[in-house]
Amino acid sequence: MHGDFTLVSLGDIIQAHPVSEDSEARPLFDLVRMGDAAIANQEGVFFDLSATRVEAPGSPYILLGQAGMARDLKAMGIDMVGVANNHASDWGIEGLRAMTGLLDAAGVVHAGDGATLAEAQGARFLDTPKGRVALVAAASTYKQGAKAQDAIKGVPARAGISGLRLREIELVTPQSMAALRHAYGKPGEGDLVVPVNTPFAQPIEKTYRVGARPGFTYDMNSVDRKAILAGIRDARAKADLAVFTVHAHENADGMDDAAPGAPADFLVTLFHQAVDAGADVAMGTGPHSMRGIEIYKGKPIFYGLAVFLFAGNVVLTQEQQTERYDSAEASQADRRNPRDASFRAPASWDDGFVATTRFQDGVLKEVRLYPIEHGGQATPSRRETRLATPDRARRILATLRDLSAPFGTQIAIDGAAGVIRP
Secondary structure, eight states: OOSEEEEEEEEEEEESSOOTTOGGGHHHHHHHHTSSEEEEEEOSEEOOGGGSOOOOOOSSSEEEEOTTHHHHHHHTTOOEEEOOSTTTTTTHHHHHHHHHHHHHHHTOEEESEESSHHHHHSOEEEEETTEEEEEEEEESSOOTTOBOBOOBTTBOOBOEEOBOOEEEEEEEOHHHHHHHHHHHTOOOSSOEEEEEOOSSSSOEEEEEEEOSSSEEEEEEOHHHHHHHHHHHHHHHHHOSEEEEEEEOOEETTEESOSSOOOBOHHHHHHHHHHHHHTOSEEEEESSSSBOOEEEETTEEEESOBOEEEEEOOEEOOHHHHHHHHHOTTOOHHHHHOTTOOOOOOOGGGGEEEEEEEEEETTEEEEEEEEEEEEEOOSSGGGOEEEEOOHHHHHHHHHHHHHHHGGGTOOOEEETTEEEEOO
């Protein structure tokens, strides 16, 4: 980019209804619109269910937003979204296509999806008065059947998202490994791979490895990883600014974060490789809790941007509705309206931030962090998002400072904002 250019990085959008006209949220959206480009993760889909032919969802916790969300994203200043995530296929490929059609009509660029895997792994572009922005998006957490396919050996292509396959490995102490080997009757050394019974026809395998402390590590599929990095290199060759985002619920302790924490080890490797391949900014989404920030070779890496908008509509499947209605613990409200999915999120999910990254002639000059809060809702589907109050902002920034310290990142507090300078 030539001259002064500011990119706004946002976390997950889990939003069911338009909010750009909310007067109390105007300062937040004004901040988003101040940038030259703004990028977020659109988690879940939105479309007019009455006018779209889709199959009934089978997996639990299905998200569905109103069709007007596409125009609303544009109105609040969001220019590009990654759509590769674990809710992209909640309503099958037709639901995803219905949403991307609305995004196209609204002028919001989307990445991470395609009619083939090669298309989903490729970059999408936004032309601005100051230069061209490329976005490559992928997900390591996604539902079975969501990943796109290329046509190969007589099998036709399948539309879907860009997925990064992982092999989860549980780290155990030497004593625990000895006990596991004894229980399974598998003496030896190295990794222990054992079958795990599942409701499906074929069992899955679980891998154990001796580690310094209990936790999890992940091996990336080399084919997926190489294709994603190739997409970033191609994006960098065709644009002035390249951004890579991945949706990953995996963390150092397993899946999701009930509290802010460290990213999974593969994310550090992947984001470093993404920057080496040409990414100017790397964005992590998924866990809904905050993770740290690293400046790697002069490029910002946001390991976890938490949630930007958090008022989604969770639709219950028939099985979930039946379970809630028949449960002895079901409240009277549940019995009156079993469709009211009152999902209770951890308290840490109500803290987040907006990051603005300023470049001067392509060189990083400053990252500013603006804390946001979600709350004040009568029901989970009406959770409001605001710029954080001063006291809460300082607490959020202190948490981000602690999370970022292991990466050697120093965050200065400037009023209600955090500042990172290279």
